[in-house]
Amino acid sequence: MHVHRLEKIWLSIGISMLAIFLVVIAATAFGMGMSPPSEHHHTIDPTQVTTTAPFDDPGLKQTGDNRYEAVMIAYAFGYEPQTLEVPVGATIDFTVTSSDVVHGFEIVGTNVNMMIEPGEVSHISHKFDKPGVYLVLCNEYCGTGHEYMKTTIVVK
């Protein structure tokens, strides 16, 4: 198939650019631990969430030096526990599932943004370097009260 010389050059440039994007993504995802959330596959019976560990006792647990695990349940229309409080510089490993429909879990101003689905447990970690009241909101439509579904993380 005949291709104009300048089109060949353009396609080489364009395809190289896409290849570079892909390499940068792969290097940061697989080499520097920046993969999308929930790499670790973990299921749960969605009708038994409140009686299944660790969700029978949702909340914040210290797991190391300034490191915490937040076990949370997303439900229509809120999150349990209501508020979390951690010191500045803390890293939180979030472990979240849903006790009803699909929800979102987004912490505004951070890269924490993941889907919470019944039957699946979602995982993500984030280090909170700046103090403030972080807004956690549901960014997947989940019903009438969707716009009220939120919680906060206080970083002091």
Next chain:
Amino acid sequence: MKQPFDRRDGKLVLAHILFAFVALLLGGVAGMLQGTVRSGMITLPANIGYYELLTAHGVLMALIFTTYFIIGFLYSGVSHTLGGKLLPGVRKLAWIGYATMSIGTVIGVIVILLGKASVLYTFYAPMKASPWFYIALALVVIGSWLSGFGIFRQYMVWRKANKGKVSPLFAYMSVVTMLLWQIATIGVAVEVVVQLIPWSFGWVDTVNVVLSRTLFWYFGHPLVYFWLLPAYICWYVIIPKIIGGKIFSDSLARMSFILFLLFSIPVGFHHQLMEPGISGFWKYTQVVLTFMVIIPSLMTAFSLFATFELYGRSKGAKGLFGWFRMLPWKDARFFAPFMGMLVFIPAGAGGIINASNQMNAVVHNTLWVTGHFHLTVATSVALTFFGITYWLIPHITGRVLTARMNRLGIVQTICWCIGMFFMSGSMHTVGLLGDPRRTAYTTYDDHPDAILWMPYHVAMAVGGMILFIGLLILAYIVYSLMRAPKGETEYPIGETAEGAEETPRYLERWGLWVGIAVVLILFAYTLPVIDMFQTTVTSPGYVTW
């Protein structure tokens, strides 16, 4: 070019186009109201829900307007280029398809307006809508299949009668578009018929949520290419004729369509990058395949600029960009699709960002995404469809586009672009700040971050109102076209540039291309789907609205 359009085919095409515009107008009313609600300007009367409106808007615009317009447009071109009229059996099949889709649409709209299906047009389980909502969707899909079979039949009969000839470019592209649609809709059909309908009726208790989402997005991404390819047909085949130029390369145009067929389907995971239940390896694999589907768009960009430049130079344009001024800016049939092409540049750039694996976290489920597809489908595709309407309705009804209507078409295009600049521009910006999509008016208990989003919501609402004015102008143009003066309007089909090489025959070996498409789909989906069957537990349904 004196070939009047077959009257019986004209009725078929017109029925599709008018149905599409009624859906667009209703969807537009819903959209305009949403904008004013979200910005806090108005509150809806007690018994209308924001999410009901949102469901109606999405279904009517993204599914009904597009599908009807596309089928109508493809049938017009197939009738025109493959023998001048549809075979009687094909026409009948198309009408049966039309009736099936219309029954589905009417049922669907009623169920949505009754508040029995406020699940948005993505209807994610385990939110459980009325079974009639899913049946309505199934009818729309089945109807579109029948229409697709009609196009295949007309094409096969033409090829048998014209052995050794290369098929017309328009018909070839129509076949690719409908093949893409048929392969893609299998996913959503399985989801709706096998999973959701029995579950919604209560015949089974639970549903596999991750699998249902995967089946949806197996369909959901090629769906956007199903919208885009007919616009590309206009850009590749129609626009060269309208400006008085030539098609840059017939073979490259066909090749780009084949690449769309191959690479727009095995990529659905790039809509599921932030979810549990799918391994990072398969997410990245589909990201790579997604990047492959960018290549035919890079080819298209070159071809279109080349068509414009060659035309301009043939008219004596000088300098690097002299050709740009030679284009027929005052012709709405050119201007509307051209603005669509231009908008596709930021739209495409945004799409590459969305698909970039972990970078999706910045924009996932924020208003950025809404802004993105209001550029792709609601501007690039929609403006192109409007541009097509300006000659297609006159052609099939034996009328002409008057100078006044043409001017209104230009005004409509400008209005649309300004409205979209405000609406989509604000959506993109505020999305980067984290503002979620698909959310009614809220300040999250006056959280400072959310308060910061409010001015953008107002700009969105203003953009939405300008767009609504554009929609009213369009409705007026369509109404006027139906009563325009009698006359002859050409069906603009471009010709290939002189001295272009012969189109390679392998481009029409459908078995080969469909085979490769199937292999790619099996490669991208088999292992992750087996995994979903093995490890995922199922969920009961909920009505949360």
Next chain:
Amino acid sequence: MAEIRPQAKQKSGALTKAELDKKEPGLSGTFVSVLILGAFIAISWIGVFVLFIARN
């Protein structure tokens, strides 16, 4: 019918590869246009990538 099936006409005008290479039309404006397009894509992508890294 030939005029409504323009693609069918190409056969007679077909040229060999060498002839095609020589007859390539000047498309410098097209080339610069697509390069601008490519630059736009790169700049947008890098912008969001930087935002992603900054928020990490």
